[in-house]
Amino acid sequence: MQLHPKDSIAVIFCARRTGSAEADYQVAAAAMSALAAQQPGYLGEDHARSAEGLGITISYWRDDTSAKAWRDHPDHAVIRDQGRDRWYSEYSLHVARVERSYDWQK
Amino acid sequence: MQLHPKDSIAVIFCARRTGSAEADYQVAAAAMSALAAQQPGYLGEDHARSAEGLGITISYWRDDTSAKAWRDHPDHAVIRDQGRDRWYSEYSLHVARVERSYDWQK
Numbered sequence: 001m002q003l004h005p006k007d008s009i010a011v012i013f014c015a016r017r018t019g020s021a022e023a024d025y026q027v028a029a030a031a032m033s034a035l036a037a038q039q040p041g042y043l044g045e046d047h048a049r050s051a052e053g054l055g056i057t058i059s060y061w062r063d064d065t066s067a068k069a070w071r072d073h074p075d076h077a078v079i080r081d082q083g084r085d086r087w088y089s090e091y092s093l094h095v096a097r098v099e100r101s102y103d104w105q106k
Numbered sequence: 107m108q109l110h111p112k113d114s115i116a117v118i119f120c121a122r123r124t125g126s127a128e129a130d131y132q133v134a135a136a137a138m139s140a141l142a143a144q145q146p147g148y149l150g151e152d153h154a155r156s157a158e159g160l161g162i163t164i165s166y167w168r169d170d171t172s173a174k175a176w177r178d179h180p181d182h183a184v185i186r187d188q189g190r191d192r193w194y195s196e197y198s199l200h201v202a203r204v205e206r207s208y209d210w211q212k
Contacts, residue, residue, distance in 0.1 A: 096202035
């Protein structure tokens with residue numbers, strides 16, 4: 001639960017899973033989160049996944065250059081192909097520029 | 107799983123729940139989704155919630171005017187206050203402008 005600066009980039013990934021190869025998916029997803037966190041310009045990630053198989057991952061980046069560099073990272077590209085082959089039945093991806101942020105804690 | 111046009115607005119709401127008053131929360135959340143969907147400029151919603159209580163809801167709006175009108179809707183304001191009182195332990199909200207979108211289906 002983090003604020004991100006104006007003009008940072010939010011990459012909103014919503015995916016429905018096939019449910020197959022679950023263990024492999026978990027390993028790959030954890031590896032990709034860890035690798036993303038090491039990239040220049042990475043600001044953070046929010047993730048939730050419903051029992052019915054719809055998952056949302058939002059990664060936040062300092063700028064579009066760093067978001068695109070992560071998109072083009074060779075290891076990421078390999079896993080993305082595996083995702084389409086094995087794990088996902090459909091997904092959408094929105095790249096959006098943060099205009100304002102708020103947070104609240106009890 | 108929908109594409110949204112360039113310059114539409116994504117309102118990214120990430121919230122951790124207290125776990126209390128669950129039944130009331132479900133009723134209120136369903137009512138708010140239904141009411142949001144009736145507002146001018148509403149484009150759609152993605153939602154996922156993990157078993158651990160982290161939920162992400164992204165609502166998409168034609169423009170910032172319609173996103174702000176929903177923020178200021180009196181019924182929404184009442185429920186937001188209830189959320190802080192009863193349901194949420196913390197949340198973040200990012201308002202972001204869509205730059206590009208992709209989707210994929212098997």
